[in-house]
Amino acid sequence: MNDQAARERFEALWAEHHRAVHAFVLRRIDDRDAAADVTSETFLVAWRRLEHLPEPSLPWLLGVARKTVANARRGSGRAQALIARLEREPDERFARDPASPDDDDRATERVMAAFNRLSESDRDVLSLIVWDGLAPREAAAVLGIAAPRFSVRLHRAKQRLRQLLDHPSDPADAPPGDSASAPPVMETR
Structure with missing residues (x-):
């Protein structure tokens, strides 16, 4: 695949799935900056493996995002902090x-x-x-x-x-x- 074709394919992949991948990550990571980083890392992996992406690609992308989230959690302990905060503070979106x-x-x-x-x-x-x-x-x-x-x-x-x-x-x-x-x-x- 030449550079132009790769770029076009990646841009189409980004346009079609970025929003879904980012939403998937945001539901798992409380920090918006960290979620943006994980989403970017997910698409970096996709860029590196562009020629070997399966169709449909969304499940594969979400699988990569899930593993990247797990790596981020292991490295920083965000999972424990998030669980502790959720136990202390009810979700305001659902407060009546x-x-x-x-x-x-x-x-x-x-x-x-x-x-x-x-x-x-x-x-x-x-x-x-x-x-x-x-x-x-x-x-x-x-x-x-x-x-x-x-x-x-x-x-x-x-x-x-x-x-x-x-x-x-x-x-x-x-x-x-x-x-x-x-x-x-x-x-x-």
């Missing part, structure tokens, strides 16, 4: 105004509280499908696992989320009027 309680807001708040209580692995599996809009086969490629294994993980993650929604163990997750003595959540792995 007590003066005007809205059923949709409460439902969203309840789902997000249950989602945040899932393991990182379950959150990854569900977010690849729901937020990133990938098909199970594409999401499996991002995680570097076989599609049938991904389907099993997706099924189990959905079950655990459903269980947390049906039987919240934290009274803050329970809808108004629910008893605080909800049955305990049992993990099935």
Whole structure:
């Protein structure tokens, strides 16, 4: 591939997937500057391997981004800091105004509280499908696992989320009027 063709292919790749890759990274890294760095590193890897990129390329790019995020976390300890901050501070986007309680807001708040209580692995599996809009086969490629294994993980993650929604163990997750003595959540792995 000549330089001009490589440049055009890379520019098309960037235009088509930069936004999705950056959004994927932002959901995993709290620091916007660090997320921009990881996104840039992801596309640097794509540039270096341009002639060997699979089609469709988005699952491959998200897989590279996922590994780059993991490397960044290992190097700086951002994962522990993020988890600690999320435990201390509720997500303000889902905070409800007590003066005007809205059923949709409460439902969203309840789902997000249950989602945040899932393991990182379950959150990854569900977010690849729901937020990133990938098909199970594409999401499996991002995680570097076989599609049938991904389907099993997706099924189990959905079950655990459903269980947390049906039987919240934290009274803050329970809808108004629910008893605080909800049955305990049992993990099935």
